[in-house]
Amino acid sequence: MSIIAPSILAADFGNLKSEAERVVAAGADWIHVDVMDGHFVPPITFGPIAVEALRRATRVPLDVHLMVESPQRHFQQFVEAGADRLTVQVEACPDLLGTIREIRNFGKAVGVAVNPETPLERVEAFLPEIDLLLVMTVNPGWGGQPFIRSVLPKIAEAKKLIDRSSRQILLQVDGGINAATAAECRAQGAGVFVCGTSIFRTEDYARAIHAIRGSASS
Ligand code: DX5
Ligand code: ZN
Numbered sequence: 672m673s674i675i676a677p678s679i680l681a682a683d684f685g686n687l688k689s690e691a692e693r694v695v696a697a698g699a700d701w702i703h704v705d706v707m708d709g710h711f712v713p714p715i716t717f718g719p720i721a722v723e724a725l726r727r728a729t730r731v732p733l734d735v736h737l738m739v740e741s742p743q744r745h746f747q748q749f750v751e752a753g754a755d756r757l758t759v760q761v762e763a764c765p766d767l768l769g770t771i772r773e774i775r776n777f778g779k780a781v782g783v784a785v786n787p788e789t790p791l792e793r794v795e796a797f798l799p800e801i802d803l804l805l806v807m808t809v810n811p812g813w814g815g816q817p818f819i820r821s822v823l824p825k826i827a828e829a830k831k832l833i834d835r836s837s838r839q840i841l842l843q844v845d846g847g848i849n850a851a852t853a854a855e856c857r858a859q860g861a862g863v864f865v866c867g868t869s870i871f872r873t874e875d876y877a878r879a880i881h882a883i884r885g886s887a888s889s
Pocket of ligand 1: 678680681703705736738809810811812813814815816845846847848865866867868869
């Protein structure tokens with residue numbers, strides 16, 4: 672069963688509450704929250720206060736993607752704001768095991784993201800400790816970027832590593848995901864689809880989600 676996680680970064684921020692309600696009513700399973708600090712990636716987006724607003728608007732899991740330096744400095748605030756899942760970038764975590772354990776200590780689901788150029792070897796040893804592996808299909812920083820097709824074999828490789836591990840680990844893709852690219856990623860083993868533009872830049876969110884889920888579950 673595919674999990675669809677719309678990225679709220681692409682929503683109309685002037686109507687955050689109604690956008691969250693609308694996309695959940697349209698069938699979204701999670702809401703993906705793209706946190707950027709202007710250091711790990713150039714843009715600054717939003718912080719715990721946006722998660723608080725989303726928490727008041729919906730009960731679906733808030734999937735917080737921390738594209739920030741020293742993510743462990745922020746865990747407490749995001750947990751208190753209502754985050755359900757915290758995903759860190761392996762490139763920002765010199766002590767990945769320690770960072771994973773800190774998220775665990777908050778009782779939240781643990782995700783690790785790898786950028787397109789980052790080899791899976793950087794995370795392989797930590798798979799037994801995590802709940803979700805995010806294989807980025809764009810370089811992080813902006814919504815609306817084109818899907819990087821050369822990542823497809825890496826998704827297949829990630830699926831093999833997950834199948835060999837002892838844990839149920841979700842395989843998430845993020846960046847340039849639409850009905851067509853979701854189908855390609857699903858064929859390589861992805862099960863969680865982060866979609867910004869392909870949902871929020873359409874008139875009919877339910878139709879967009881169905882197309883992504885429909886093709887992704889084919
Ligand atoms: C990029 C973010 C993605 C992005 C997805 O840094 O991590 O979640 O917002 O947006 P689309 O689906 O428009 O590529
Ligand atoms: Zn993201």
